[in-house]
Amino acid sequence: MLNTFDILETIKMIEEEHLDIRTVTMGISLRDCISDSIVRATQRIYDKICRSAERLVPTAESIEREYGIPIVNKRISVTPVSLLCDAVETDYVGAFAHTLERAAKTIGVNYVGGYSALVHKGFTKGDRRLIRSIPEALTETDCVCASINVATTRAGINMDAVALCGEIIKRASELTADRESVACSKIVVFANAPEDNPFMAGAFHGVGEAECAINVGVSGPGVVAAAVKRAGDCSFTELAETIKRTAFKITRMGQLVAAEASRRLGAEFGIVDLSLAPTPAVGDSVADVLESMGLETVGTHGTTAALALLNDAVKKGGVMASNHVGGLSGAFIPVSEDAGMITAARSGALTLDKLEAMTAVCSVGLDMFAVPGDTPASTISAIIADEISIGVINNKTTAVRIIPAAGKTVGDEVSYGGLFGSAPVMPVHSGSSERFVARGGRIPAPIHSQRN
């Protein structure tokens, strides 16, 4: 018989500490949908997604019910759509985004990722078409997410792509000025993008992936925060141990759901992503974990060290709990989606510079933060270049999801509600980066990329 204490602990985690499966994401290859006719290609995409993911939502719901564990999001990721843009004879490729949206609505998922291009070393014709279409495509759709990989540790940084991303993001912000520049919340610029990430907005189904795979993202900052609080004023050794144990338990649940979902859907078991993903709900915050370690507010001195400890302990605990670990796997620090981060940004305790430092020791990067609407495109590109450099040099994934809040300035906020939360507009440095960004070309790969 199971231990009563263990059973009640699990129920408490779910009921009171917001433990959940954040996402079950089905990755679907669209490589067999390529056609020179955009009409034929979009028809194939629609049919393939509807066929492959027909049972995704009901299956996830039945697992949710039987195991008593909430699965918050059911999502789809697809082959980077730029690969399909190469072949078509038309220049405007927004129809692909509309098709993804239509398929997502039919099968009942809330987001579809993969309106993406991988341009870390250069652009193809299709890459340029896709990237140029992003602002309009994301303005005209609700649940399609775009991502652009502009750098890898092996290839260096494509600064032409970084410059272009600044302009694209700025345009997306202006086009959705009447909706809190919401299009920007669906665009991620990556370095070292993982091909099996289940989390939006950066999910896509890489070309090295199987025909169809299930990737699961777990959550649980609330559970970790509660464990840290219970541990009291213990030493760092004991603190790390507490987090490892908790991460192990959280990840085992993800492993169980991923194995069960892939079995029932007849899809490949892809990976479990160990990320601690916060929500704006009180008690579901990564900032809360850091503050529980003894920091008065997130953003103060000691924050980077606390985050480094947390991120490392989560990985150590999680790795042993799953057959295959992948995706982003680490702590997320999106500003708008975390109640503690919102409070710290609002009070000025958390600055953009500190946020950048934090991203050097955790997964992802500068995420869901707002800057003044009049921030020049070149400054946005320079912010991206800084963040991408951290990823390239440290051999890790970094990303930028920046919201230039059209018509707003410091002191204002953008507010989305739901999982996206709200973000106070943070100040940026006023010195121009225009001449730097305008150089173009590629920043060469770092010396430690030469591993062969």
Add this chain to the structure above:
Amino acid sequence: MRAVITVVGKDTVGIIAEVTGLLSKHGVNVMDISQSILQELFAMVMLVDFSGCDVTFDELARMLERRGEELGVKIHVMHEDIFTSMHKI
């Protein structure tokens, strides 16, 4: 399939009888049961076998949850694997 049923709430007369009565009515076998009262809080954990059940897992779970609400206790029904995977290596 085996599931764990937990009942937590304020202690009143007949909670076990109510829950086990409903289970036996639908052919669910109770394999193990443990119950304790901590500071007037009633906590019962049951391991049950659903293989002979005459309604679906979902229907029975909903029935138990509704009965729990009537009794003023919180009833959870969850697949056994969630606990074994989380707490056993």
